Amino acid sequence: MPVEWAGSGPGLLVTIDRGGGAGLRTQLEEQLRTAIRAGRLAANEPLPSSRELARALGLSRGLVQDCYAQLQAEGYLTSRPGSATRVAAGVVSPHEGPAPEKSSAERVRHPVADFQHGVPDLGLAPREEWAWAVQKTLRTAPNAAFDYGEAVGVRALREVLASYLGRVRAVAAGPDDLIVCAGMQQALGLVVGALAAAGVRSLAFEDPGSGANVTDLTAAAGIAAVPVTVDESGLDVGALARSGAGAVFVTPAHQWPTGVVLTGPRRQALIAWSRATGGVIVEDDYDAEFRYDRDPVGSLQGLAPDCVISLGTVSKSLAPALRLGWIVAPPRLHPALARGKWRADRGSPGLDQLALAALLESGRYDRHLRRVRAEYAARRETLIAALHRHAPRLAVTGLAAGFHAILHLPPGTDDAAAVERAVIEAAAARGVGLYGMAKMHAQAVPPKPRLIVGFGNTSRSAIEAGIEAIADLLNPPLRRG
Ligand SMILES: Cc1ncc(COP(=O)(O)O)c(C=O)c1O
Incomplete structure (x- = not known):
């Protein structure tokens, strides 16, 4: 009617x-x-x-x-x-919403396509579901919920999260094993502090990887950061053992940035290293929500809860702006982590924690993930098809999960960093934003020029147009003779 x-x-x-x-x-x-x-x-x-x-x-x-x-x-x-x-003034469509300043500046610089990585589609952030969860929280939370809460996080969220992570990531944890914090970044800072307090003198990190960030955090805690090479199977555990590090920071579900999934034998070797040396494994269970053509790989923590600290975040699954994440840690590290969290901010925002608990409990979190996973899978297919069409001889890896791929450029006569730079500059002149792998290396850059091509915040039409615009830059020259 x-x-x-x-x-x-x-x-x-x-x-x-x-x-x-x-x-x-x-x-x-x-x-x-x-x-x-x-x-x-x-x-x-x-x-x-x-x-x-x-x-x-x-x-x-x-x-x-x-x-x-x-x-x-x-x-x-x-x-x-x-x-x-x-x-109300200033309402915008979730799909046409204003991007943060950095992205709009990038858009101006890269009007055809910006293959930035590390950012989910901000237009797919679950505005309505979050508004529902906040409203439900405000309607139903007791007055006590407006007080300072436990520094380690609101119990209701820790309970829901423990069961969610057990179901989806095979994490072995109860609510008392969890600490809620402001994303992976704060989680890693707290963990580094707790490890330093426990007498750990050096933290190994994957190379290529998040070396600059790790080094920044370890320097603040007064411990050393040691790069360890990543190969086609993931972290080189033999090299880790030789490094003498007392702990290691890894991304087993989808190595950042190579996209390699840590193999079964390497997982076993890593746990054996931990058991033999007492070394602590710090797992960033990053990108695990977005996997495509392989069987789900559970968290490392589930295999060895006594050796592994697992870090999680909603930055990719919901939105970075929520600044919510968690640490799952063995009991011996809890007092130091809880003290660190208290010292940092007396606990993450309690009402937001209750809203996240409501999202998880109601099934809306799962439904949202199913929706966005389908969209990222479609973008991934678009990227694969566009590369197949426009650069059929290019090697592409790292696509098992997450929302970035690694393109292996034809080697030039210059070093890898120079080859990457030349392609990035030529692409920028055509309105396409590309990002190189060389600067993700802490040690000597191997002679293999590679690009990290993000498709999380890049539309399907932009992916298609962007790859078409730079096809000749990606194609290895045909060998004669
Ligand atoms: C490897 C990795 N893990 C996790 C994150 C998410 O960090 P946060 O939860 O602090 O937003 C990022 C952000 O770029 C990242 O690069």
């Missing part, structure tokens, strides 16, 4: 389907959201009163009031006592 209202603002067509599957309130909310996002209801435009709209649509006034309250909570509408409910 299509109904038009004619209130104080302009008329707007709203269709309420009484025979359909969706509830009446859901239909009304969704249509108002869509109208606001599409600009059909402009900022500051007054909405009809709840009484007026209810009468026009044949709905109860309470239902319309609830709908307005929900959209206010989500930031679509505003209201002041004694004046009409209005469309």
Whole structure:
């Protein structure tokens, strides 16, 4: 039944389907959201009163009031006592939303495509689900939830997370093994501090990898950072043993940045190293949510909870801006980690933690992941197809999980860094942003020029156009004779 209202603002067509599957309130909310996002209801435009709209649509006034309250909570509408409910200023479509400054600057520099890595699609951030979870939290949380909480995190979240990680990542942990923190970055800082307090003098890291970040954190804690080479099977455990390091930071699910998955034998060797030397394994279980054409590989922590500290984050699965992550650690490290977290900030924001717990518990987190995984899988296919079409002889690796690939460029006569730089500069001149592997190395750069091509925040059409625009830069020259 299509109904038009004619209130104080302009008329707007709203269709309420009484025979359909969706509830009446859901239909009304969704249509108002869509109208606001599409600009059909402009900022500051007054909405009809709840009484007026209810009468026009044949709905109860309470239902319309609830709908307005929900959209206010989500930031679509505003209201002041004694004046009409209005469309809030600054609402943007989740898919057309403004990107952060860095990305918009990148877009200006790279109008065809920017293959930046490390960022999920910010347009796919679950705005509505998060608004639902925050609103539910505000409605149902007891007053005590507004106080300082436990520094190690709100118990309700730790309980839900422990069971979620057990189910999805084969992590062996109960709520008391978890510390909630501000993303992987704070997690690693706290872990480095706790390891230093436990007498660890050096932390090994993967090379290529996050060397600059690790070195920064270890320097602050007064311990050494030691690079250990990564090969086609992942971290070279023999080299780790020779390094004498007391702990190692690894990305087994999808090595950053090569995209290699740590093989079964290497996992076993790493755990054997830990058991033999007492070395601590710090696992960044990063990108594990996004795997495509291989069987799921559980976390290392699940194999050896006594040897492994596992770090997780919602930065890729939901959005980096939420700054929520966790540490799963053996009990012996808990007091130092809890003290570090207290010292840093007295605990992560409690209401956000409850909202994350609500998302996980309600199944919305899983549903969101299924949705975005399908989109990233489609982008990955687009990238593979575009490379196949435009640069068929190029070697591509690292695509088992996550949202970046490694392109192995034809070696030039110059060193790898110079070859990468030349391709990056030529691509930039054509409006395509590319990023090289050489600068991810801490030790001597091997003579293999490679590009890290991110597709998390790059649309399918941009992927296609970007690869087409740089095809000749990627193709190895045909050998004569
Ligand atoms: C290897 C790796 N792990 C995890 C993250 C996520 O960090 P955070 O949770 O602090 O946002 C990043 C961010 O770029 C990363 O490069």
